[in-house]
Amino acid sequence: MVETKLMKGNEALAEAAIRSGLQAYFGYPITPQSEVIEYLAREEPKYNYVLLQAESEVAAVNMLYGSGGAGGRVMTTTSSPGFSLMQEGISYIACAEIPCVFANIVRGGPGLGTIQPSQSDYNQATKGGGHGDYNIIVLVPNSVQEMVDHCRLAFELADKYRTPAMLLSDGAIGQMMEKVNLPEPIEYKPNKPWATTGKTPDRERNILTSLYIKSETMEEKNKILQEKYKQIIANEIRFDEYKTDDAEIIITSFGLTSRIAKKTVDIGREEGMKLGLFRPITVWPFPTKALAEIASRPQVKFFISVEMNAGQMVEDVKLAVCGQKSVHFYGRMGGIVPTPDEILDVIKEKEAGRD
Amino acid sequence: MPQKGYVEISVEGCKGCNLCVLHCPTNCLALNTKDTNSYGLHYAYLAEEDKCIACMNCSVICPDAAITVYKKMAA
Amino acid sequence: MKEGYELIYKRPESLLQTRMHYCPGCFHSTTHKILMEVVDELGIKEKTVGVCPVGCSVFAYDYLDVDMQEAAHGRAAAVATGIKRILPDRVVFSYQGDGDLAAIGTAETLHACNRGENFTFIFINNGIYGMTGGQMAPTTLEGQKTSTSPYGRDPEKVGLPLKMCEIVSQFKRVAFVQRVSFNTPANARKAKKAIKTAFEIQMKKLGTTFIEVASNCPSQWKCTPEESLDWLTNHVFPYYPLGVFKEPPKTKE
Numbered sequence: 001m002v003e004t005k006l007m008k009g010n011e012a013l014a015e016a017a018i019r020s021g022l023q024a025y026f027g028y029p030i031t032p033q034s035e036v037i038e039y040l041a042r043e044e045p046k047y048n049y050v051l052l053q054a055e056s057e058v059a060a061v062n063m064l065y066g067s068g069g070a071g072g073r074v075m076t077t078t079s080s081p082g083f084s085l086m087q088e089g090i091s092y093i094a095c096a097e098i099p100c101v102f103a104n105i106v107r108g109g110p111g112l113g114t115i116q117p118s119q120s121d122y123n124q125a126t127k128g129g130g131h132g133d134y135n136i137i138v139l140v141p142n143s144v145q146e147m148v149d150h151c152r153l154a155f156e157l158a159d160k161y162r163t164p165a166m167l168l169s170d171g172a173i174g175q176m177m178e179k180v181n182l183p184e185p186i187e188y189k190p191n192k193p194w195a196t197t198g199k200t201p202d203r204e205r206n207i208l209t210s211l212y213i214k215s216e217t218m219e220e221k222n223k224i225l226q227e228k229y230k231q232i233i234a235n236e237i238r239f240d241e242y243k244t245d246d247a248e249i250i251i252t253s254f255g256l257t258s259r260i261a262k263k264t265v266d267i268g269r270e271e272g273m274k275l276g277l278f279r280p281i282t283v284w285p286f287p288t289k290a291l292a293e294i295a296s297r298p299q300v301k302f303f304i305s306v307e308m309n310a311g312q313m314v315e316d317v318k319l320a321v322c323g324q325k326s327v328h329f330y331g332r333m334g335g336i337v338p339t340p341d342e343i344l345d346v347i348k349e350k351e352a353g354r355d
Numbered sequence: 356m357p358q359k360g361y362v363e364i365s366v367e368g369c370k371g372c373n374l375c376v377l378h379c380p381t382n383c384l385a386l387n388t389k390d391t392n393s394y395g396l397h398y399a400y401l402a403e404e405d406k407c408i409a410c411m412n413c414s415v416i417c418p419d420a421a422i423t424v425y426k427k428m429a430a
Numbered sequence: 431m432k433e434g435y436e437l438i439y440k441r442p443e444s445l446l447q448t449r450m451h452y453c454p455g456c457f458h459s460t461t462h463k464i465l466m467e468v469v470d471e472l473g474i475k476e477k478t479v480g481v482c483p484v485g486c487s488v489f490a491y492d493y494l495d496v497d498m499q500e501a502a503h504g505r506a507a508a509v510a511t512g513i514k515r516i517l518p519d520r521v522v523f524s525y526q527g528d529g530d531l532a533a534i535g536t537a538e539t540l541h542a543c544n545r546g547e548n549f550t551f552i553f554i555n556n557g558i559y560g561m562t563g564g565q566m567a568p569t570t571l572e573g574q575k576t577s578t579s580p581y582g583r584d585p586e587k588v589g590l591p592l593k594m595c596e597i598v599s600q601f602k603r604v605a606f607v608q609r610v611s612f613n614t615p616a617n618a619r620k621a622k623k624a625i626k627t628a629f630e631i632q633m634k635k636l637g638t639t640f641i642e643v644a645s646n647c648p649s650q651w652k653c654t655p656e657e658s659l660d661w662l663t664n665h666v667f668p669y670y671p672l673g674v675f676k677e678p679p680k681t682k683e
Contacts, residue, residue: 024516050515054508055541062505062538066512069499070479074516092502196497196513198476198520207491209482209500361432372455372648372655378615396454411439412615418459419450420441428436 003182009144009174010035012182013077013103013167016151018043021188023072024050026063028082031115032171033105036077057082061089068093068100069208071195073155073188077103079171080121081112083129090164091130095210095221097194099158101151102136102166105174108335116335117171119255122312125168126284133222135229137165137236138284140255144178150281152183161232162194168283170308172256172337229285238281239290243269247276248299249347252291252317253306254280256337261306263340268347274299275347283313291320304328304350306343308336360409360426362401368421369398375413375422381406384413442466444475444495451489455655457645458487458554460612464622465523465552466494472629478521479513481506485527486560504535507542510549521629522549528569529559532592536568539598546603546637550628553594556645557666564650568592571665576650591669595642599675605637607675611644613659617672624674636678644670 007015014036017025027037037053044051050067054060060076068074078086083104093100104125108118125138137157139150147169154165199205212218242262244250249268253261258279268275278294280287294300302325305314314329321327330346332338362384364375369392376384376399383406386397401407409426431437441447444466452459469475478496482488484503491498501509506524514522531539531553539551558576559565565578569591573582583591599607606628610621621643628639644666646658653661 024512026512052511052515055537058505059508059511059538059541062502062508063512063515065501065505066481066499066509066514067516068512069509070513070516070520072516074512088502089505096500196479196499197517198479199495199497200476205491205495206497207500208498209491211488211500360438361435368449370454374455374655374659377656377659409438410615414439415615415618416460416612418452418454418456418463418612420445420459420463422439423437423441424439425431425435426438428434 005180006177007144007180008035008177009147011039012144012180013147013151014039015182016148017075018047019183019185020152020155021073021186022049022075024067024074026052026054026060027076028054028057028060030079030082032107033077033079033174057085061086064100065089065093065098068098069196071190071192071197075101079105080107080109087130091132092210093164094134094136096208097162099162100164101154101158104168106170114335117256118308118335119170120309134225135284138168140168140281140283141173142255142258144180148180161228170256233285237285237287239287240279240281242277244276244278244294246274248274248301250276250278250294250300250303251306252278252303254283254313257306257308260338260340264343267340268344286316288320295321295324300325302326304330304347307331358405360407361404362407362413363423364399365421366392366398368419370419371397374416375399378412378416381408383407442470444469446493446495448492450493453649455648457612457643461643462493465625468626468629474521481510481524483526483530485530487525490525504530505538507538511542511547514547514549521632523552525552528555528567532568532594543598543601543604543638548632548635550632550639553642554645555642556647558647558650560647560650571669595675598640603637605678606631606639609642609644609672611672613662
């Protein structure tokens with residue numbers, strides 16, 4: 001039975017993880033996402049998941065490697081500086097093909113930055129983040145409800161493709177309270193014959209490694225990974241459109257800013273501007289084809305990517321649009337959230353500046 | 356003196372580190388310095404068979420688990 | 431087999447037939463062999479999960495017929511923690527060198543010990559970075575020459591070698607600590623007993639168990655295997671004495 005509650009994004013994420021059959025959580029406190037580990041710590045006595053506050057994000061991600069490799073359904077959460085620390089481990093996890101779930105509740109950077117919400121870790125999340133050729137599945141929630149829905153989905157996709165999957169959220173979604181429908185808890189029964197659970201006589205030993213010292217075998221391993229990524233691109237792209245059918249100006253936006261952009265669309269349409277919103281839900285894999293198709297529509301004049309960074313997703317939008325139409329950008333940095341009105345003003349400027 | 360034991364040393368498994376020769380209490384092992392295995396390494400062998408007392412010092416010290424030890428059964 | 435004789439020792443079954451890549455006389459090989467002898471004698475192969483480090487023993491999983499995970503450099507203790515926490519009835523060991531355990535992974539090592547993580551550290555201390563070509567380790571002895579301390583380790587500049595057994599013995603939740611070596615058959619037998627004891631303590635869930643092997647590195651010490659034993663006796667053991675540093679209180683059976 002679905003349960004409806006008023007919950008904070010971070011707590012809803014924690015509850016969703018429990019209801020998705022979480023078996024182990026390792027993490028290190030960092031604002032603005034510490035509510036996740038705090039919630040799990042409070043609930044721990046009722047369940048039998050492993051909960052451990054690690055000595056660092058570096059340790060946490062490697063505990064995830066170990067427990068995910070041992071067959072567990074495992075998760076960690078962090079915020080930007082912590083996610084940077086985890087990149088080494090994620091690279092190893094991607095190559096060793098260990099399913100596990102990450103959530104980055106992004107705050108403004110670079111460096112220690114600010115604790116306010118930001119989307120400035122888009123490139124880090126979608127372009128691999130650590131060393132080597134790899135990608136991880138990146139889901140972007142834009143509401144507390146999607147923190148819950150994407151959490152369950154991330155676990156499922158991680159298992160399905162033996163890959164890390166993550167939620168790229170931000171400090172605002174993590175901290176705000178909204179009504180949320182919590183799904184029925186599942187009883188998780190792992191089916192992971194590759195896991196290091198102890199070598200039984202009926203099988204060869206299981207080895208989880210990212211070391212392939214011979215160039216030829218390393219290339220083979222890379223080809224296997226790339227083939228997997230092609231499958232993910234073919235099957236797992238998710239996006240949302242709002243009033244794009246007749247739109248002349250397309251706002252592209254993800255996560256928190258997509259909500260603001262939606263409001264911008266409504267205000268603009270009241271003023272007679274034909275605005276539409278294209279929101280990637282997976283930012284890796286990126287909905288390239290869908291955007292390209294929209295760009296090919298004769299009535300579409302231009303795109304504008306609205307983000308809380310210096311212009312990161314806009315590069316993927318440009319690659320998708322591929323010169324068919326012009327692609328503009330509007331962003332705020334440092335933890336500042338743009339308003340619908342300021343976005344609309346920028347759109348009007350761009351519209352006026354067109355030939 | 357009746358032979359108490361003997362050892363078999365894998366020619367290919369031996370890396371010629373000489374630790375078994377060094378620790379054999381009866382000096383029955385030796386490194387074959389006239390021949391090499393396929394890795395180009397000299398290998399240890401049981402040079403004086405009747406001196407082996409099956410003490411297992413060689414198999415304990417051998418890094419590469421190249422030595423098998425046999426002991427004379429009680430009559 | 432000759433008639434009238436019985437087999438009393440052969441290569442342990444859990445040590446795969448693959449030829450180990452270690453240099454002649456290297457104690458990594460001896461440790462692998464002894465470790466698998468213990469696994470076979472305790473009959474725990476199906477329950478054992480190991481963690482490899484980065485260093486010369488990065489390929490340990492090619493030789494040990496048990497499930498294994500390869501950790502990032504220094505993170506074996508965190509990986510082992512993850513495995514043991516989710517599979518508490520398995521016998522888990524991390525196998526780490528001195529650079530791995532006592533330099534880049536010191537935080538993970540100490541915190542795992544402080545929590546009393548119920549796995550066994552197998553710590554190979556040869557006082558040098560073997561795989562990368564003989565650079566100074568956190569355990570390189572004072573005055574010892576390496577490729578990055580060509581005039582000898584200078585404590586004024588880089589401090590003194592870390593004594594990990596002595597350090598981890600201080601943690602209340604660490605149950606068993608012993609420094610062993612393979613320089614003589616007698617010490618090799620003690621080392622095997624130590625590893626066996628560590629696994630038995632782990633199976634009783636008494637806390638962290640920590641075995642340090644005062645190891646050699648003939649290639650990077652630029653000496654013969656035989657000379658490496660002399661270096662151990664004359665230089666290593668005086669600074670890193672062998673013996674039991676901590677053990678669980680004896681209980682009456």
